[in-house]
Amino acid sequence: MESYRPVSLRDSSKVTLAGAAQVVVGTSAPIREVERALGWLAAAEVNLLLQGEPGSGKRVLAEAIHLQSPRGSGQFYAVSLANRTDSQIEGELFAAPGEGLLGDARGATLYLEEVGCLPMRLQRRFVRLLRADPSRRNVRIIASSTSELEEAVRLGRFLPELYAHLGLIRLTLPPLRERREDIVALTEYFVRRYCERAGNGAIRVSRSALAELTTYAWPGNARELQQTLEAALALTRTGELTGERIRTVLGRRPRRHVAPDVFPLRTLERDYIATVLTRCNWNQSLAARRLGIGRNTLMRKIKSFKLEKSEAA
Structure with missing residues (x-):
């Protein structure tokens, strides 16, 4: 089973801040709203639901919120629930010792990616744990979803009680x-x-x-x-x-x-080989190793693409 790994942002704050900048780059009205909300979302210390299409910046925004929050000096635990078996998810979120992530992440931020993929049985268990003693756990949960969880609730695929716990504050990131x-x-x-x-x-x-x-x-x-x-x-x-x-x-x-005249994939291969040759100063043995092909294969491709040293320089 692939286990979760905590991410300490104290050692990678520059990278994370650079990533956070990605969320607020631009002048459009939606992105200005995200920029204005970032500070109070970090300070709110309540569970948060981020929704948006793949690649819209949900994980990056979650890291930025954690970094600027009172928990920012602690750890950021991230786990994807997509394409996982029930037993894998159960082992990470609930298993002893430490009661899984919900126990190990005390005082930290737990980011649940694609929370809509959580099986119904585990949704019920999650709700029971959140109801039992939420203050003892002291975990801030930031969940994300590429689908509309409100619609999943309406269709009976997501528990309204869990939606209420996770979606006290909801933010939708607009597509590009x-x-x-x-x-x-x-x-x-x-x-x-x-x-x-x-x-x-x-x-x-x-x-x-x-x-x-x-x-x-x-x-x-x-x-x-x-x-x-x-x-x-x-x-x-x-x-x-x-x-x-x-x-x-x-x-x-x-x-x-x-x-x-040339199919784009062939053009891409030609240009990439030319780039590698240039970086290797046209040392064909070295270039072949970096490309993962034999030297004879590289020589045939050079001939096929009609590459010349002066062109690739």
Whole structure:
């Protein structure tokens, strides 16, 4: 069984604060509301329910709330309830010694990801424990869900008593497509963080790249935006991130709707191999090891992609 691990934010406060900034980057009305609420949510010391689509920043916001709360010097316990068996969940939340997480997390914050996946039998047990002696446990619970728990209550899939315990304060994080004006600010933030971590010089985001980014639907929200930018930046060998590079990562066709000469995945492979070769100073043996392929395979790909040292430099 995969066991939970406490996360001590005292040793990673810089990372967590940087992540917390991700939640409040932007100027849209919804994100301004989140920014204004952050302080009092941290101080409230009551259970909290965060709702929103995958990648909308629920975990990041939960960490930020913990860090700014009176419990911020303690531990942040996080456990995902999705794709877990009943016995795994029961073992983590309720099992002795220490009565599982509900006992071990005294004085800390317990983050329950996808709380709607909690089986009904364990929902009832959870309610009994919360009713028994909540003050003795002294655990602040921040729960999250990608589905509407109120609807689950109506359909009889989630106990109204547990919903009342967890959802004393409810906050819904908006999807990125509903705050498109924040995409540019988030892009600048993610690009700057990437360059700082990679030790690279500044990379400029072209107008064509911004056009691609601001017209995409982002079903994976801010997380997908971050991952897309990091993949595109890893393949960028100049000081500018272009719209073509964004299209390559997203697998989108050019705006003129003419099929590209090369299938996007092949383009992605070609550019990645060229990047690795450059970083290895065209030492093909070293590049092959880093790519996880044989040297002969790499040589065939170099020939197939018509790569030249001057091009990849």
